[in-house]
Amino acid sequence: xxxxxxxxxxxxxxxxxxxxxxxxxxxxxxxxxxxxxxxxxxxxxxxxxxxxxxxxxxxxxxxxxxxxxxxxxxxxxxxxxxxxxxxxxxxxxxxxxxxxxxxxxxxxxxxxxxxxxxxxxxxxxxxxxxxxxxxxxxxxxxxxxxxxxxxxxxxxxxxxxxxxxxxxxxxxxxxxxxxxxxxxxxxxxxxxxxxxxxxxxxxxxxxxxxxxxxxxxxxxxxxxxxxxxxxxxxxxxxxxxxxxxxxxxxxxxxxxxxxxxxxxxxxxxxxxxxxxxxxxxxxxxxxxxxxxxxxxxxxxxxxxxxxxxxxxxxxxxxxxxxxxxxxxxxxxxxxxxxxxxxxxxxxxxxxxxxxxxxxxxxxxxx
Amino acid sequence: xxxxxxxxxxxxxxxxxxxxxxxxxxxxxxxxxxxxxxxxxxxxxxxxxxxxxxxxxxxxxxxxxxxxxxxxxxxxxxx
Numbered sequence: 001x002x003x004x005x006x007x008x009x010x011x012x013x014x015x016x017x018x019x020x021x022x023x024x025x026x027x028x029x030x031x032x033x034x035x036x037x038x039x040x041x042x043x044x045x046x047x048x049x050x051x052x053x054x055x056x057x058x059x060x061x062x063x064x065x066x067x068x069x070x071x072x073x074x075x076x077x078x079x080x081x082x083x084x085x086x087x088x089x090x091x092x093x094x095x096x097x098x099x100x101x102x103x104x105x106x107x108x109x110x111x112x113x114x115x116x117x118x119x120x121x122x123x124x125x126x127x128x129x130x131x132x133x134x135x136x137x138x139x140x141x142x143x144x145x146x147x148x149x150x151x152x153x154x155x156x157x158x159x160x161x162x163x164x165x166x167x168x169x170x171x172x173x174x175x176x177x178x179x180x181x182x183x184x185x186x187x188x189x190x191x192x193x194x195x196x197x198x199x200x201x202x203x204x205x206x207x208x209x210x211x212x213x214x215x216x217x218x219x220x221x222x223x224x225x226x227x228x229x230x231x232x233x234x235x236x237x238x239x240x241x242x243x244x245x246x247x248x249x250x251x252x253x254x255x256x257x258x259x260x261x262x263x264x265x266x267x268x269x270x271x272x273x274x275x276x277x278x279x280x281x282x283x284x285x286x287x288x289x290x291x292x293x294x295x296x297x298x299x300x301x302x303x304x305x306x307x308x309x310x311x312x313x314x315x316x317x318x319x320x321x322x323x324x325x326x327x328x329x330x331x332x333x334x335x336x337x338x339x340x341x342x343x344x345x346x347x348x349x350x351x352x353x354x355x356x357x358x359x360x361x362x363x364x365x366x
Numbered sequence: 367x368x369x370x371x372x373x374x375x376x377x378x379x380x381x382x383x384x385x386x387x388x389x390x391x392x393x394x395x396x397x398x399x400x401x402x403x404x405x406x407x408x409x410x411x412x413x414x415x416x417x418x419x420x421x422x423x424x425x426x427x428x429x430x431x432x433x434x435x436x437x438x439x440x441x442x443x444x445x
Contacts, residue, residue: 004436039429070386235372243376253379258414259442260428297445323390 044358046342048292051285058279081205083273087250087266090293090301099233099247101211101224102241108221112121117239118213118224119154123206126164127157130179130199134192139185141170141196145177160204167199207233231256250299259294266290316343374413381430383414386441391425394441408442420444 011032015025041047042134062081086094101121107113108230126132130145143164150157161172164165170181183192211228229247234240235256248269254262267286274281292307293300299308311317314330314337329335339345341351351357374380386394395401403437408415410422420426424444432438 004434006436235374242372242374245379245380246379256413257374257377257379258412259408260381260383260414260430260440261374261377264379264381264430287432291406295406297409297412297442 003029003036005182007032018142033339042355044354044356046354047288050251051288054285055281056291057300058274058277058281062277080273080277083276084270087207087269088289088293089272090250090299091116094249094252096248097229097252099224099226099229099231099234100244100246100248101213102244103221103223103239104241107210108223108241109238111215111222114215114222114224118215120205120228121206121207121210121213121226121234122153122154122225123210123228124153124204126198126202126204129153129160129204132196134196136189137190139183139187141168141181141183141192141199143179143181143199145179147177150177155204163204164199167202169197170283244338254294254299259297259299263290263294264301266293311341313337313339313341315347318339319343319347373417375417379442380414381428383418383428385418385420385427386427390427394425394427402443405441405443407445410444412443415444 008029011025011029012045015028020284059081059257082095102108103114103117107117126143129149133144134140135142140187145157145160148227157177164179165169168181168183170179172179183195207230209228209230210226213224213226215222216225217223229249229252231245231247231249231252232255234245235242244266246257248265249270250262250265267283267290270289271281271283272288274286289302294303300310302308308320309317309322311320314326314335318326318330320343330337337344339348339350340353345352375383383405391402399433402408402423405425408426410420415426418426422444426444427441430440
């Protein structure tokens with residue numbers, strides 16, 4: 001067993017402070033090595049069970065206490081049990097998708113500039129600043145702009161008109177802020193409806209999917225938190241620090257940054273969720289969960305649709321959930337259980353192949 | 367900074383990655399007594415794999431920064 005690099009470095013520094021001799025340092029390192037070896041997990045220890053219990057027990061406590069956390073300021077992120085379940089079940093649609101956008105200088109030190117950039121991120125569509133009305137008899141579509149909204153959001157009306165004109169031609173009344181489109185009389189109603197709807201959704205500025213962007217101070221720099229995510233697009237912006245910006249959607253991160261990044265995010269987000277509920281959990285347990293969830297190269301949820309439902313053994317699957325389904329299917333397809341895992345051996349009453357059940361004694365003959 | 371080409375490999379979430387040579391792969395498999403199929407997997411379409419230019423069957427070594435062990439090495443086979 002060799003010591004981790006960072007412990008060696010730490011000890012070296014610590015010894016320097018105290019002026020220890022070389023021999024003493026070596027002795028201490030030896031002691032440390034022995035200590036770590038003694039505390040290491042035993043060979044064949046069933047760490048999966050230990051992890052399951054270590055994560056499950058505090059989760060039960062949190063459920064008993066209360067399912068939700070009361071009152072919190074700023075962008076409220078799903079927390080507590082809700083969030084833990086979201087991650088562990090590998091949900092694609094999460095309750096509160098959030099991005100943490102770090103900025104490059106000078107944006108990260110200047111609040112005004114950061115704010116301006118944040119505003120430019122917010123997605124604005126036509127229906128945010130106007131009402132689209134259809135007249136099916138006269139075959140006209142009128143877009144009535146809301147002057148107040150336009151001023152509040154700082155939208156350039158000329159650019160908006162240009163965007164609309166790229167789609168359909170019409171006339172703009174600058175006094176009334178109304179855009180009128182006369183359609184041909186023989187246009188089918190369905191087509192007209194679709195056109196109106198596409199006009200409503202027409203994007204004017206910002207990034208797709210980002211609903212709000214707020215500037216927040218973190219340490220000595222300003223960062224932007226957004227509700228709604230679009231990691232791929234934001235990493236391309238030159239104002240954004242592409243080495244630190246991330247979203248809390250595991251699937252999105254897996255897609256944009258890869259499965260290893262997703263694994264890291266699972267650990268961090270689970271840790272945050274547990275710590276948020278004031279539950280202490282060792283990161284090694286979370287790392288095991290994350291490794292299991294990402295071992296296939298894609299995010300695999302824990303539970304009957306994921307890891308537990310894809311076990312090789314019929315009995316192990318039947319013991320977990322949907323017993324009838326698995327037994328019926330196994331008999332129909334002539335499945336064989338090789339009794340290699342823990343659960344199946346427990347069921348048939350054999351010693352399990354873990355812990356002391358895994359090792360065999362060899363006599364030393366003299 | 368802005369003049370440099372942006373790569374996802376620079377992201378703090380992405381551990382240092384490299385493709386192992388054939389000899390190194392064999393050594394790893396021998397060391398852990400496993401076959402390639404037993405290694406954790408990574409998709410061929412994964413952004414990191416694309417960036418590295420790895421092909422199906424390659425083994426990629428990740429050097430993670432671990433909070434408990436300092437550094438830990440992990441292997442994934444491209445599928």
